[in-house]
Amino acid sequence: MLVAAFTWTEFAQQIAAGIREGAIYAGLALAIVIIYRSTRVINFAQGEMATFTTFVAWSLMNHGLSFWTAFPIVLALAFAGGVAIERIVIRPVEDASVITIVIVTLGLALLLNGLMNLIWGGGNQQFRGPFSTRTIDVAGAPISVQDIGIVAVSVALVALLALFFRFTKLGLALRASALNPDSSRLVGVRVGWMLAFGWGLAAVLGAVAGMMVAPVVFLDPNMMQTILLYAFAAAVLGGLDSPIGAVVGGLLLGVTITLLGRYVGFVGEALKLPTALLLILLLLIVRPGGLFGSVTVRRA
Amino acid sequence: MKIKLGLEIVGFLVLALLIAVVPRWIDDFTAYEFAIVGMYFIALLGLSILTGYSGQISLGHGAFMAIGGYTTAILSVDGIYGHQLRDLWTIPLAGVVAGVAGLVVGIPALRLSGLYLALITFGIAVSFPQLPKKFDHFFGGTTGKVLNLVKPPFGLDTTPNNWLYYLTWGIAFVLLVFAWLFLRGKPGRALQAIRDSELAAASSGVNLATYKTLAFGISAFYAGIAGSLYVISRAYINPDVFPIILSVYLVAALAVGGLNSFVGLIVGAALIYVLQNRADDVTHWLNHLPALSLDPKRPGMPSVIFGAVLILVMVALPTGVGGFLRRIFGPLTSRLYSRW
Numbered sequence: 001m002l003v004a005a006f007t008w009t010e011f012a013q014q015i016a017a018g019i020r021e022g023a024i025y026a027g028l029a030l031a032i033v034i035i036y037r038s039t040r041v042i043n044f045a046q047g048e049m050a051t052f053t054t055f056v057a058w059s060l061m062n063h064g065l066s067f068w069t070a071f072p073i074v075l076a077l078a079f080a081g082g083v084a085i086e087r088i089v090i091r092p093v094e095d096a097s098v099i100t101i102v103i104v105t106l107g108l109a110l111l112l113n114g115l116m117n118l119i120w121g122g123g124n125q126q127f128r129g130p131f132s133t134r135t136i137d138v139a140g141a142p143i144s145v146q147d148i149g150i151v152a153v154s155v156a157l158v159a160l161l162a163l164f165f166r167f168t169k170l171g172l173a174l175r176a177s178a179l180n181p182d183s184s185r186l187v188g189v190r191v192g193w194m195l196a197f198g199w200g201l202a203a204v205l206g207a208v209a210g211m212m213v214a215p216v217v218f219l220d221p222n223m224m225q226t227i228l229l230y231a232f233a234a235a236v237l238g239g240l241d242s243p244i245g246a247v248v249g250g251l252l253l254g255v256t257i258t259l260l261g262r263y264v265g266f267v268g269e270a271l272k273l274p275t276a277l278l279l280i281l282l283l284l285i286v287r288p289g290g291l292f293g294s295v296t297v298r299r300a
Numbered sequence: 301m302k303i304k305l306g307l308e309i310v311g312f313l314v315l316a317l318l319i320a321v322v323p324r325w326i327d328d329f330t331a332y333e334f335a336i337v338g339m340y341f342i343a344l345l346g347l348s349i350l351t352g353y354s355g356q357i358s359l360g361h362g363a364f365m366a367i368g369g370y371t372t373a374i375l376s377v378d379g380i381y382g383h384q385l386r387d388l389w390t391i392p393l394a395g396v397v398a399g400v401a402g403l404v405v406g407i408p409a410l411r412l413s414g415l416y417l418a419l420i421t422f423g424i425a426v427s428f429p430q431l432p433k434k435f436d437h438f439f440g441g442t443t444g445k446v447l448n449l450v451k452p453p454f455g456l457d458t459t460p461n462n463w464l465y466y467l468t469w470g471i472a473f474v475l476l477v478f479a480w481l482f483l484r485g486k487p488g489r490a491l492q493a494i495r496d497s498e499l500a501a502a503s504s505g506v507n508l509a510t511y512k513t514l515a516f517g518i519s520a521f522y523a524g525i526a527g528s529l530y531v532i533s534r535a536y537i538n539p540d541v542f543p544i545i546l547s548v549y550l551v552a553a554l555a556v557g558g559l560n561s562f563v564g565l566i567v568g569a570a571l572i573y574v575l576q577n578r579a580d581d582v583t584h585w586l587n588h589l590p591a592l593s594l595d596p597k598r599p600g601m602p603s604v605i606f607g608a609v610l611i612l613v614m615v616a617l618p619t620g621v622g623g624f625l626r627r628i629f630g631p632l633t634s635r636l637y638s639r640w
Contacts, residue, residue: 042415044422092615098414099357103555104614106359106548111607117600221600225544229426232419240415270434277423284420285411 006263012141014262015255020147020216021230022254023154027209028224028231029238029246030158031202036240038178038198041090041101045108047228049085050206051221052112053078054214055120057207058127067130067211074211075204082203086196116221129215150212157208158247161201165243174198226273230257233280239293249291312477319469323462332461333573335533338468339526340569344554345472345479345562346522351551352560353483354515355495357414360405360421361523362547363428367401368394368524369531369542370432373445387532388453391471394528395521402520406513425547429539444538447531464533471529475522476562482518491515545603549576552610561622568621571609575602 028046035043043049053074060070085108093104131149135142165171176184177194185191210224217223234253238245253276261272283290323331347361371394375385385393405424409417432439439445452463482488490511493501502508531537549572557568574582579602617624 042419044418089611089615093618096614096618098418099351099355099559100555100614100618102357102359102415102418103551104611106551107607107610107614109607110545110548110552110603110610114600114603114605114607118604121599226426229423233423236416236419268434270430273423274427274430277420277427280423281408281420284416285408288411 009141012139013143014258016138016141016143016147018255018258019251020150020254021258022234022251023151024209024213024227024250025230025234025254026247026250027154027157027205027212028228029234029250030161030243031205031209032231032235033238033240033243033246034198034205035202036235037243038174038195039086039090039094041105042232042240043202044102044105044228045085045112046202046206046231047224048109048112048116048221049078049082049203050210051219051224052116053081053203053207054127054210054219054223055116055221057211058125058214058219059120061128067128071130071211074207078203078207079200082200083196085203086199090199091192091196113221120221124218124220127211127214127219129212131215146215150216153208153212157205161205162243170197229273230254230276233276236280236290237283239290242290242292245290245292308480312473312480315476316473319466319473323465328459328461331459331465332533333577335461335464335468336530336577337566337569337573338465338472339529339533340550340553340572341566342468342472342475342529343523343526343550344557344565344568345475346519346526347550347554348560348562348565349479349483349491349522350515350519351554352558353488353495354491354512356409356512356515357418357551358421358516358519359418359547359551360424360428361519361550362542362544363424364398364402364520364523365527365530365546366428366539366542367520368398368527369537370439371397371524372528372531373440373447373537374438376447377445386453387447387450388467391525391528391532395525398524398527399517399521402523403513403517405520406516409516410509410512422547426544429542429544432539440538442538444536444541447535447537449535450532468529468533471525475525479522480562487511487514549606552606556609556613556620558620558622558624558626561620561626563625564620564622571606575606 028050031046031050032043035041035046056077057067057070057074060073061067065073089104089108090101093100129146129149131144131146133144133146135144136148137143138148165175173184173189174194174197176187177189177191178198181191184194209227213227214223230253231250234250235246236249237253238247238249256279257272257276260267260275261269267275322334326334343361343365346364347358350356350358372387372390375390375393376387377384405421408420412420432444433442436442450460450464452458452460456463458466483491490501490506493504493506494508494511498508527542531541534541553568553572554565556571557564557566582605583601613620619626
């Protein structure tokens with residue numbers, strides 16, 4: 001049987017859950033795209049960076065801070081951490097081959113994952129989120145406050161980021177150094193620091209995604225592994241160099257995968273991820289640039 | 301050129317001799333440990349053909365090992381038409397099944413450049429463990445399958461661990477010679493040409509599709525053999541026997557050893573084994589350093605060390621251990637050549 005018992009209420013709930021998942025994928029996908037645009041690096045440590053900052057938030061909250069007090073502190077720390085990582089680890093291999101850079105970010109992921117295990121132990125931790133899990137009635141369907149909150153925070157973050165890139169001088173410099181580093185350098189943009197700034201921003205986005213997802217799943221060092229993969233898929237779906245694509249791709253993927261998992265019996269919970277990857281692979285074969293990405297002509 | 305060939309053949313003979321005599325000097329458990337290192341070495345050989353020679357990256361080789369392992373488990377526990385196979389005969393079959401899976405992955409890989417390939421193969425690594433859970437009546441689900449314990453065949457008078465050692469390193473030696481023959485001839489040159497410039501290779505008449513897919517197939521074949529041997533040695537399989545992190549460890553070990561250095565691969569293989577199974581010892585040893593007191597019971601030490609080593613090697617020594625050795629011995633051997 002292909003379609004399980006169907007009610008509109010449940011369908012609406014599934015859509016809401018899909019949007020919530022999608023918002024998280026979109027945040028992380030955006031982080032991946034920002035780094036990719038500026039440094040042409042896919043950051044395999046993005047998930048581990050996000051989880052690490054979430055653990056820092058958890059520690060702060062265990063020391064008596066409330067979520068919303070810890071939130072800005074963690075974002076500041078994440079930003080500093082992201083900048084430091086670019087300066088210390090990525091910069092020395094900037095000009096190396098793709099394989100080398102991928103391996104360095106993998107090394108970073110291993111290192112952070114191990115550090116989390118060393119510092120906080122391996123087990124699952126309960127992470128108290130800022131939003132209650134009680135449901136409210138939205139157009140006849142019960143939707144949890146938490147889902148609405150997660151989506152609201154993600155939307156606000158993306159809007160802020162868009163405004164920042166569009167209307168500030170720093171945003172312009174960031175875009176310029178991603179687009180054409182040599183010319184930017186000539187007009188006085190400090191490209192090296194812009195790249196580091198991009199990593200800082202990406203770490204902040206990851207931290208937000210981590211703190212939003214931790215109350216839904218349990219907090220553990222491997223929390224982000226599958227989520228990171230969905231985020232990769234979302235980024236590729238939208239086009240690796242398109243920020244709008246990352247957001248649209250994230251939401252699209254979240255909703256599609258949730259619906260497939262719920263209503264197509266064969267897919268179920270277990271085959272969600274493989275299905276997502278298969279869809280992405282098919283898309284890549286048909287449209288190598290993704291939905292919104294620019295198709296580059298390669299020169300040997 | 302002739303002297304280089306001679307040196308390489310002498311190298312192989314020395315290696316064969318070493319493989320044969322080492323068990324005399326080590327105890328039974330160490331033989332088992334060496335056998336496991338040999339299995340990682342086989343997997344790394346395959347990965348080296350793919351990444352080091354054809355320039356394609358795979359973050360999913362743990363999954364190909366798992367395919368080999370499951371093939372062995374299913375054939376020797378459930379059998380075909382009720383006929384259980386002896387574990388020994390499942391080894392080549394495991395390689396073939398994994399190799400075919402590699403060819404299948406290799407075809408879409410043709411359309412994907414470096415980063416996309418890394419993403420897709422990483423996806424394979426992460427999603428493969430879901431399959432045994434989904435099709436549990438076939439794969440044994442999360443509980444897994446239990447195999448017969450290793451037993452030396454043909455009434456050989458040796459311990460199981462010694463047998464495992466000879467089996468693994470025997471196969472490793474054959475596969476090493478095969479890789480050497482494959483890479484020193486036309487296919488090897490074609491693959492390296494592709495790695496260095498696809499456009500230049502194609503315009504010199506190298507068939508990109510054939511060679512790139514072939515490299516994927518052979519590489520997965522090696523991984524399948526390694527996975528099969530690993531399952532035979534553990535006599536047990538479930539999704540946790542080949543964890544997701546294994547795929548990352550393999551790439552990491554390859555990078556530390558040097559992308560295309562056979563000697564470096566042994567170092568890489570040993571590194572995986574030590575960090576996975578001897579992490580406690582490493583922690584104890586690290587505690588001798590001043591200002592460090594780490595709890596060996598905490599998980600995560602292997603990943604911290606591996607990650608740190610990986611980053612350091614990539615930053616300071618981008619060609620890995622193999623490249624380092626070459627830089628030391630290179631001038632020596634090239635002087636040897638020039639005398640002739």
